[in-house]
Amino acid sequence: MFRRRPPLPPFPPGGVLVGGAARDWLRGVAAKDFDWMVPDPAGAAHLLAGALGGSAFELDAARGYWRVSAAGGVQHDLVPRPADVEEDLQRRDFTVNALGVLPGGRVLDVVGGQADLRARRLRMVSRGNLRADPLRAWRAARFELTLGFRLEDGTEAAVREVASDLAAGRLPVPAWERVRDEVHALLRSMDAARGVGRLEELGLLALTVPELREGQGVVQGGFHHLDVFAHGVEALHQLIGRFPDAPVPLRWAALLHDVGKPRTLMRDELTGRTSFHGHDRVGAAITAQVLTRLKLPGEDVRHASALVGAHMVPLPATEREARRFVHRRRALLTDLLAVMLADREAARGPLSSEASRRAYARGIERVLAALEEQPSAPPPLLRGEEIMALLGVPPGPRVGEATRALAEATALGEVGTPGEACAFLLAWAAAN
Template identity: 75%
Template sequence: MFRRRLALPPFPPGGILVGGAARDWLRGVTPKDYDWAVPDPAGAARVTAEVLGGAAFPLDEERGYWRVSAVGGVQHDFVPLPADVEGDLRRRDFTVNALAVLEGGRVLDVVGGRADLRARRVRMVSAGNVRADPLRVWRAARFEVTLGFRLDRATEEAVRAVVADLRAGRLPFPAWERVRDEVNALLGHPEAARGVLRLEELGLLALTVPELREGLGVEQGGFHHLDVFGHGVEALHQLLARVPDAGLALRWAALLHDVGKPRARAVDGVTGRVSFHGHDRVGQELTADILSRLRVPAADVRHAAALVGAHMLPLPAGEREARRFVHRRRALLPDLLSVMLADREAARGPMSTPGSRHAYALGMERVLAALEAQPAEPPPLLDGREVMALLDLPPGPGVGAALRVLAEAAALGEVRDAPGARAFLRAWAAERAGPPG
């Protein structure tokens, strides 16, 4: 059953509401963005901006695409009204996207989209339409997760056929930016972990993040009850259970935190013991490669990769160590703690006892208490010029080393003012120089 109909925004002159906005309105869900097909996109955009408040600007003047960023963050996109509206709808990807709403609320449904909405079903308009733009196979998986629908059998078969042709090079691969947008939309959903499993079931994970699949069947033992792949997916699930508003970089880090284990795996020739030493470093490099390939913004790539590289850090056993932990990893906090906790909670093997988890929780509490006590880096007590004059140093790495050790001493509470900072640095420099002669 559909929810009660929502009020529609003012229709631009001669316009119809199409695509996802029409679908969501029919589901009783307020659209986040509105897509309009209109006779005059530029004029409609300007009128809408005046009525709703906001700014109108061209997205593609040659093709006549315009956008309005309205008050409240709502977006309205305008494209030219096709000469054959029904024909245009029949060329769309899925029936639930091939709906149009006319002014007054009348619905144009030429391929049975309303019935599929009621049945919570993702059904292709045609196999040819799916093949015409292979990105639609990722969209099919995304819709299953974000709409809570299910692919019908014929559509799933078509998706698998397109995936096979993409893998064989018989179809052109979509631009990575478009793939990224679909995968990020899936990963941004509360059921993202289930979505990753669905990508694997459909063969899409091999096209998107093949490195993640290297963990399939790689057993770990000890603290772990799942293979490396399953553990990463479960860590994502555990993260979202605790941090439902986690950003995408944090979600990627939780999913990929052990991606380096298969390549770091080593077996002792005498004992047969399996180890994964250095998997955090390998995983950091792989994470940067994966997210760069997906054209994720550079800042998010750096943050996610750094989280993966730091997730094996030991938690502090005391208050002083906690302050040092915060000082050295401040840029990653509190996200690093979220990844570490998700990692621990996704491991329920024989070594994962209530006692071990309690000790881990105490370490996290120490870090959180230190972060709360010192939420920002203390202001520098001396600047570079003062350090150079004090220690008779030329510009260079020596000055940076002195500033870093002084900053840590301030963070630990060992120095609190400029005179104390000078005395501290003199002692530090003398110790580094060693005894005379």
């Protein structure tokens, strides 16, 4: 059932290979992250570093944890070997992770993990273990998706129970950084859209991104055939299908691009038609709140939020408009086009047609052609001091406005020399 097993790395003295690396080795999958239990982590780390040509450093002095970084991004973590290895394995989350490998390939299996591996079954070691660290509920969804295993019925019921108890405050919510890491591991999957649906089925999405669930049952009509929630999930699916290397912030932007619609819903009493005016602006703010709560880096929060805020910008109908589009959104451009394309391809409602999709594609082509023609912003024709002297204004907002106006005129090809720039600014100042 599984592929031929890859060679094992050299074992540190007294070492037991545990965790995901042991599981993956039994599945015939080459690992890059190895977890070891060893009697002497410091000594074993230096020996392993020498054998692999890597570097050893201490991770946690109080607990005696060490790490070895080797070529090709391979990493070995070493922790003190407990007095009873089998007892330690029985405290793990799932049976497929409660396996140990000894030198020569002998396997320690105290909870039936190998049988579950063969059956592609994800089964908890115990209900108590799952509840001892509620993050394991998110990990169950992630493993089910990324390993291609099926949650065993009793384990699924226990995961749902953990989600319910978390929502009710009967269990402590894990640190957001830990939740984020599990969700991001799921989002990086090619099947991330199904993973989002699985989080919803298990009761975990309400604990992670409740704002996304507000779109359930919010019918859109027009270009859309799905409600707001399902459309966001489908947009994520469309994005990954076209851009499989899309980074996580871009995936968040696709998933959340319409998250502002439920809070901006307006219904015309006479026609019954719905509208969502300003949902891009509201959605950008919600996206920032969601990703800040999940402890994403500030730059990623700002980027994803800006993409959501800009996804409704009309595509250009002319070459000149395309140059302006590129100039005004250069920092977002390729990711913004990806989100806009995913949004359009996820909409197959009655107003959507092959002709409308072709027109949309032509707009994107105009932008890409303008970007190819001008891959970077033209250098400024005048310095700030020159602009102030020309217009006779002191430092302040007026100088910034003039600088931006001149930069856009330069990008559009309306001015190309310092003399033309001066004439443009004098005319601009007179009109503004």
